Amino acid sequence: MTQPIRLAQVGIGKIARDQHLPAIAGDDRFALVASVDRKGGVERLPVFPTIDALVAAGLGVEAVSLSTPPAGRRALAANAIAAGLHVMLEKPPAATLSEIDDLAARAKAAGVTLFTSWHSRAAAGVEPARAWLADKRVTGLRIIWKEDIRRWHPGQEWVLGPGGFGVFDPGINALSIVTAILPQRLFVEAATLRVPENRDAPIAASLNLRTGEAAGSAELDFLQTGPQSWDIIVDTDGGTLKLHDGGSRLELPHETPDVGANREYPNLYARFAELVAGRTSDVDVRPLQLVADAMLIARHERAEAFAF
Missing domain, CATH: 3.40.50.720 (NAD(P)-binding Rossmann-like Domain)
Known part of the structure; x- marks a missing residue:
């Protein structure tokens, strides 16, 4: 053994x-x-x-x-x-x-x-979504990623400090999914970042995106109370694909396939074990590139001060 x-x-x-x-x-x-x-x-x-x-x-x-x-x-x-x-x-x-x-x-x-490791890529609906999109022409993309910073990062001041990524800490999960499932490369064409007057990283962001000939958008918010929103909607020439709950639930035209249990982190460690056994690496920086691109071209707006 x-x-x-x-x-x-x-x-x-x-x-x-x-x-x-x-x-x-x-x-x-x-x-x-x-x-x-x-x-x-x-x-x-x-x-x-x-x-x-x-x-x-x-x-x-x-x-x-x-x-x-x-x-x-x-x-x-x-x-x-x-x-x-x-x-x-x-x-x-x-x-x-x-x-x-x-x-x-x-x-x-x-x-x-x-x-x-990009844990959201290991969500149950992501690989079936990639496979379904492989032969489709994408005509539109919408990302709605809104969650409560006080619930998921209680008291973690570093998240809104320099190098903490702010709302891109959760938002990069959505970008990790779309870079995995889209058949063509994704680009950020414009961005608006809303930064609290007493913080260094954005608390919300709006992105204009493009993949192939299709325009897209992303709305990221760290101040969502009540139900949390982790949704990706991809319009195609074959109908509309929807990923909900961070990629764990998939909707396709005329069906909602059973994608099985969501095992993000167990899947990550299974992948790590495979890589170690083969002495190989898996280094994908595309989601981080998109965040860096957004930061480079963004228009900044001041938001009201934030306290945990």
């Missing part, structure tokens, strides 16, 4: 406890042996303040999964790669495109796996 991959979780925040730890525990291809966090770790496992301290402990760790904020993540991942560890990155994979380019080059030189 193949021995499980000895893994350490780096960053023990809300996303790690809600998603990463349960997914790791449910996959016998991994054995969680330690955590790295300066504030607290995983119960009954060794916790270390740095990657270097983890490696020095001699636990035989083979891989790390990083779920720290994107700002500062490059240094952590670079240290792990230098130690010969395989690396999985929570989305967004880094604070800038240059950082992830550097990490990809380091991983290739070191012969280790680097995996930029």
Whole structure:
């Protein structure tokens, strides 16, 4: 029997406890042996303040999964790669495109796996949506991605700080889906970002998009109360496709196919295990490129001050 991959979780925040730890525990291809966090770790496992301290402990760790904020993540991942560890990155994979380019080059030189994981791509309806769109001509695209920052990022000031991405932290999930399912490349043609007067990152954004000859739009909002909206609507010459609930529910013309249970993070760790076994990497920066493009060409509007 193949021995499980000895893994350490780096960053023990809300996303790690809600998603990463349960997914790791449910996959016998991994054995969680330690955590790295300066504030607290995983119960009954060794916790270390740095990657270097983890490696020095001699636990035989083979891989790390990083779920720290994107700002500062490059240094952590670079240290792990230098130690010969395989690396999985929570989305967004880094604070800038240059950082992830550097990490990809380091991983290739070191012969280790680097995996930029986009969890929403692993939602149950995404692959069936891609397959259905493959032979269609897209005529329109609408993204409505609206959620409550206070519910999903309670007290996490970094999200609205420099390098925190603001509303693009959830919005990049939608961009990760559409870049996976559309048969042609997606571009940002214009953007309006609304930034609270006391913050550095946008709390809402409107994007004008284009794929092939089709125009599209994206409405992103971090102040949605009540029901949350994670919807993608693609008009085609064969009818309209709709993805709801972050990609977990698919509607096609005249049918609502059963796409099965939603297993985003278990699917990500299954993919990571495959990559490690094959000593290959999966580095896709297209969603991050679109965010960077929007930031470059955006018109900025001031919004009222925000407090958690």
